[in-house]
Amino acid sequence: MKIVKIGMPVLMILISAAFLIGSFMLPKANLGNPNGPLYFPMGLSIFMLILSIIYLFKELKTINEVNENIQALLNSKAMKLIGVSIVLGVVYSLIFEIVGFLVSTIVFLGLLLFYLNGRKKWIVNIVVAVGFSFITWYGFSQLLGVSLP
Numbered sequence: 001m002k003i004v005k006i007g008m009p010v011l012m013i014l015i016s017a018a019f020l021i022g023s024f025m026l027p028k029a030n031l032g033n034p035n036g037p038l039y040f041p042m043g044l045s046i047f048m049l050i051l052s053i054i055y056l057f058k059e060l061k062t063i064n065e066v067n068e069n070i071q072a073l074l075n076s077k078a079m080k081l082i083g084v085s086i087v088l089g090v091v092y093s094l095i096f097e098i099v100g101f102l103v104s105t106i107v108f109l110g111l112l113l114f115y116l117n118g119r120k121k122w123i124v125n126i127v128v129a130v131g132f133s134f135i136t137w138y139g140f141s142q143l144l145g146v147s148l149p
Contacts, residue, residue, distance in 0.1 A: 003112055005063055009056035020045035084115055101148040105133040 023041035028034040092108040099107075109129035117125055140146040 005059045006056060009052050009059055012052035013049065013056065016045050016048040020049060081116075085112065087110055088115075097149055102133055104136050105136070106130055109133065 011021055020042065023045055026037050026041065029036045067126060088108055088111055091102055094105045095107070098104075106129050109132060110125060113125040113129055114122070141148050
């Protein structure tokens with residue numbers, strides 16, 4: 001439980017430090033202030049680093065307290081739903097280029113809706129998966145002229 005409480009602030013400290021280091025590697029501007037492109041990402045990284053450190057100290061103060069919300073989340077059906085969603089998202093990204101937007105989106109939404117709603121609402125699941133996919137495809141490819149795989 002202690003790792004769960006301090007894991008996120010430590011991760012955010014590492015990410016913000018990486019962004020801060022990366023902001024110093026940005027190329028200098030040719031016109032105007034040469035350091036102009038550096039200011040915004042550097043300021044944002046410093047701000048995120050400060051907030052992450054504050055968050056870490058806040059969590060370290062309450063490290064021995066049990067958070068009922070986190071405990072309930074870890075023991076609930078939500079973790080299984082998160083896991084299924086991640087697996088389906090990875091499969092979706094792997095088949096996207098192979099079978100194209102329309103087929104992969106129908107399969108992804110269909111499987112996710114069948115997991116969420118069950119087999120009893122199979123008509124709704126299929127209509128939503130196919131309808132959303134076709135409307136999205138039509139909107140992007142026909143109306144906006146964006147080429148989808």
